[in-house]
Amino acid sequence: MSRPxxxxxxxxxxxxxQGWLVRQEHYLEELLSAKDDCHDDLKDLINRVLAxxxxxxxxxxxxAHRNIFLLFSPTWFTxxxxxxxxxxxxxxxxxxxxxxxxxxxxxxxxxxINSLKGEIRMEEKILNDExxxxxxxxxxxxxxxxxxxxxxxxxxxxxxxxxxxQSLRSALESLVASADLLRTxxxxxVVEILNPVQNVRxxxxxxxxxxxxRSWGLQREGEGQETQIx
Numbered sequence: 001m002s003r004p005x006x007x008x009x010x011x012x013x014x015x016x017x018q019g020w021l022v023r024q025e026h027y028l029e030e031l032l033s034a035k036d037d038c039h040d041d042l043k044d045l046i047n048r049v050l051a052x053x054x055x056x057x058x059x060x061x062x063x064a065h066r067n068i069f070l071l072f073s074p075t076w077f078t079x080x081x082x083x084x085x086x087x088x089x090x091x092x093x094x095x096x097x098x099x100x101x102x103x104x105x106x107x108x109x110x111x112x113i114n115s116l117k118g119e120i121r122m123e124e125k126i127l128n129d130e131x132x133x134x135x136x137x138x139x140x141x142x143x144x145x146x147x148x149x150x151x152x153x154x155x156x157x158x159x160x161x162x163x164x165x166q167s168l169r170s171a172l173e174s175l176v177a178s179a180d181l182l183r184t185x186x187x188x189x190v191v192e193i194l195n196p197v198q199n200v201r202x203x204x205x206x207x208x209x210x211x212x213x214r215s216w217g218l219q220r221e222g223e224g225q226e227t228q229i230x
Contacts, residue, residue: 003146009059012062014076020056021214024207027052029206037198050191057180063087068173076216087127087179092120092186095206099190102205103198112193120186127179134171 027049034045064071071088084090096117099105105113191199 006221009066010070010075015090016059023052024219028207031200031207033128034118034200035204042200046199055185059094062174068169071176078215080220084213088176092183095186098205099202102201109193116189123182130175203227
């Protein structure tokens, strides 16, 4: 018996993501090594790490086009990881917390970072308002509930409800694209403000946080399964 199309899409992305995480761990090793022993190849390493993130967002964009609801109920992320999510990903302003924790800025850099932070917060608010409007326009329940209902459904005949969902799907796809663009734009502008040594520290902190959150999430799920068995 063939696997439903939506399930195949989810499995395909999950396989990509698992391989992407393995490469992410390798990049973390390089970043930590470069952070402690700076050398002349920092810009090359920074560009490779940024290209690695770009690959993730390209693949995510393809998934969004095929089934946007999977991004709001992603089986490849733990429940703990998803508590940090904002419109199917991490909040762009998280980058500023990482900068503050990991890097000593010059006065000029600090001013530029603060200015950028204000701009990004405004953009986040605009997208938050847009998400609220999308839900109100279709009298929709929370997006996570819709994701559970439709993310695993199999395409069939077109009904009135499906037409409404198609409109919602298009709106959410556009919203996630805007949120991902804000995430990547924020990272790019932060990188432009920092020098190579600072960027290595920033990217190392970002990678460490992501992998730690995932590790904690997997640990919690493992403990939960053990409790159920007992």
